[in-house]
Amino acid sequence: RTFAQNCRNIEHLNLNGCTKITDSTCYSLSRFCSKLKHLDLTSCVAITNSSLKGLSEGCRNLEHLNLSWCDQITKDGIEALVKGCSGLKALFLRGCTQLEDEALKHIQNHCHELVILNLQSCTQISDEGIVKICRGCHRLQSLCVSGCSNLTDASLTALGLNCPRLKILEAARCSHLTDAGFTLLARNCHELEKMDLEECVLITDSTLIQLSIHCPKLQALSLSHCELITDDGILHLSNSTCGHERLQVLELDNCLLITDVTLEHLENCHNLERIELYDCQQVTRAGIKRIRAHLPHVKVHAYFAPVTPPPSVGGSGQRLCRCCIIL
Template structure:
């Protein structure tokens, strides 16, 4: 309210924008922050320009909500333009689920994407290399991008890598048009790259990672057709801490031994679930060469035999969680090796291991009361640092 004093009006409406920005930032209540802009156009501008993150309501399951995923082509572009014009300071933008969003909409990022650091385009099925080119041109500060199930190829990925040199987190899962050529461009140009997801990219053998930076610490490669040479490329940077190569059921028995050949010394979590043919040669090499391992998923790894189990028990001194569900060749002797070794083991996921007798199991429980036995099969638990750095 105005004060009729001789010093002039003191209404809050006369406060400079800097003060209003501070007031807005100090609001703890979400409802207060949302209603702040209802006061007047000036306050609405303060609210809009303070927003740093936006998730558009195009998520699956919100099919009754008017969104970019349901609008016509022309409306899509107009709505997206209005969105970017209103929120000009965005650092994070999610358009995941906007299945009909066209490439032309992303051209607006050339005018409004200069501050954008994170972009999520999951299941934007109509986004192609042309749209990715607009992202590359308009978002030079981009550090994180998710292209899950997008129809982009090596050409688009190379364009992105040439412009967005600060990329740290890239999700390419189910991008079937991406091959080792695109991965090579990404890993060679973006030397700060920390996390890559290439699950179900069947055209990637892994050789594109050869010579990658030591910064690469996190790789999801579930159900990929990795070659032994590609596995060597994946670990070539020497910085990996988390590696998921599950469902490599076709790999030869020693195909993963490169992981333990000297460049996997930082690995903390390995997921080999359903790598049915991985043999003792690889297991022994990895157990010896990866001393920091904290979790190892070997569920359904049928060819791991006594030499492998004994190596795990003897060398994996930091192993806290081990998955051995449905391992056909885990016998009483192998269980004894795990029992007598692995002194830091805290959780053992074990079920349907038919070569283990009830006597051996009860003896394990008695002598290793410090180990929690769990029968349910679960995926490897991503470490705390993974969620902090790559989410």
């Protein structure tokens, strides 16, 4: 309260990790800090819907609000917040596990300026909620739904049809998404720059072909644990405009069909800065050495299990792989 009373012109306030912050703090901010635009309450786990009601009444200039891991927040708090803070441009709700689709309906109705929305690990969210967001927030440029495991291609379709400015999509562990959804997305969202598709286990080279044709600005792509991706998909990506001119980061951990041929294709990607190849069991040291010779600035992260040591002299003792630990 003392801080709020004496800093009435404050516009940016970061309280990330201040676990003793309570609703009374937000009441004080609401009463004295009407100019507040940027507020980070990440992991302030004691705050409740009452805080959001207070902010909506006194901090109507809020543009950026981070409520990540504030897991007491429900749809009622979101409803109160957006009615008063309709100018929100960035809203982070990671780990707010009580949120349901109805919370997104309130955002749809009031936050038409929204550019960034993070719903990571909001596990109750379904296609219904994402469709609502897409229909009400046409300016959306960044969406994180990683860990929202109920989502299907219906969400990708809604994004493609309503959010042409989308630049960042994080959809890790959304295991029901398929090539059909990403095809529609790619054909309509030509501004895409970063995509995290880790553990989107149903996608194939078809998705990479569509991205290579329609998304020339793509800079970072994670395909870790997408085990159906092959060298042929990487060929299309590396021969595309984004491959030649933009691609900087490519993550292929646990893509078991990837071989040294992929690394040969990636030699065409002259802006490439980092490649992740952990547990790509068909990639060899020789293949990595070759790409480093062509692209000396690239960082290649891979892991090769140590060779099993020979038996001890005299045949006594156990044969153990050096990468194992006996518990």
